[in-house]
Amino acid sequence: MAVSEQVNNGRHILLDWNNLDQVTWDGMLENVTGNALQQSWGYGAALKERGVRVRRIVAYDGNRPLALAQVIVRSWFGIVKLAHIMRGPVWLEEVSAETRQEIYRQLRRLYPRRKMRFLFLSPEVGDPDEGELLEAAGLKQVITGYTTVLVDMGKSEEELWASLYGKWRNQVRRAEKEQLTVEFGDHTHERTDWLFTKEKKQQKDKNYRSLPVQLIEAYHRHSLGKGVVMTAFVYKNANHNNQEEPLAAALFLRHGTGVTYHMGWNGSEGRALNAMNLLLWKAMTHLKGKGCRQLDLGGLNTVDSPELARFKLGLGGEVVSLPGTYL
Incomplete structure (x- = not known):
């Protein structure tokens, strides 16, 4: 076990790494609403299968855990090490600005640049002064912040419905009148491979990348049997058969009490019938019933994908910008 310790105005801030098991790590995340996919144990374990090194760090005040940070480490020629904390650390409780700054400083010191080790830190949504704390800890912004839409699913179903834009609610109603069927499953659903094929074609046609299917x-x-991959498919007929293609489909990744909308496909007939509107609304209520408290819609790009951005905004979530990446 390796430990880094610093006295901070009488408080002993200590970093400990690779000393927790999955049950403990996931259990801590279950008590946090705003945790991202990239800080889940399953995400790190999946990357390790592909040869990526993963370190899991816990920051303590005495014996009390304050924060978790999963670090993805890649090595170049065995000499240069690039470490990245994506959308972390995850703060387990309310932590003062002074203590957050000290934890940022200690994380940076784990990767001394004189030894060709570089830490890229991309925090989750924080206080408006988070950038100042990072700079005071010796880090400088190298990439501007990522923007996404977060839906608070701790609200009641009635409040979620009222949060939808008026046009969105009307489109859901019209889809319901068509008596479309929404079917849920996990990654073993018989139509999952079909969705992956559609996604690969979308990536090629629209020139973007997503997580590999194998990941x-x-x-x-x-996932410890928690069914963290959820698929949803919309069919035109209630008694559809194996030959009937879905009108729309989506895949969600669960992590702690959070869930990320990872991929979606909507055909021309599905768009005409507002199938994706119905799918997302039903998915929100379904996931809420499973204990999910926050839905991350996976990024907002009003320049390259204005129609998709408007569609996501229609769900009535909060538009948030992350502080950016610091080195």
Whole structure:
């Protein structure tokens, strides 16, 4: 076990790493609403299967855990090490600005640049002064912040419905009148491979990348049987058969009490019938019933994908910008 210790105005802030098991790590995350996919144990375990080094760090005040940070480490030629904390640390309780700054400083010191080790730190949504704390800890911004939409699913179903834009609610109602069927499953659903094929074509046509299919399957294997991959498909007929193609489909990744909308496909007939509106609404209520408290819609790009951005905004979530990446 390796430990780094610093006295901070009478408080002993201590970093400890690779000393927790999955049950303990996931149990801590279950008590936090705002935790991201990239800080889940399953995400790190899936990357390890692909040869990526993963370190899991806990920051303590005495014996009390304050924060978790999963670090993804890649090595170049065995000399240069690039470490990245994506959307972390996860704060387990309310932590003062002074203590957060000290934890940032200690994390940076784990990767001394003189030894060709570099830490890229991309925090989750924090206080408006988070950038100042990072800079005071010796880090400088190198990439601007990522913007996404977060839906608070701790609200009642009635409040979630009222949060939808008026046009969105009307589109859900119209889809319901068509008596479309929404079917849920996990990554073993018979139509999952079909969705992956559609997603690969979308990526090629629209020139973007997402997590490899193999990584999603590995993520599910490391979920302790919690069914963290959820698929949803919309069919035109209630008594559909195996030959009937869905009108729309989506895949969600659960992590702690959070869930991320990972991929979706909507055909021309599905768009005409507002199938994706119905799918997302039903998925929200379904996931809420499973204990999920926050839905991350996976990024907002009003320049390259304005229609998709408007669609996500229609769910009535909060638009948030992360502080950015610091080195």
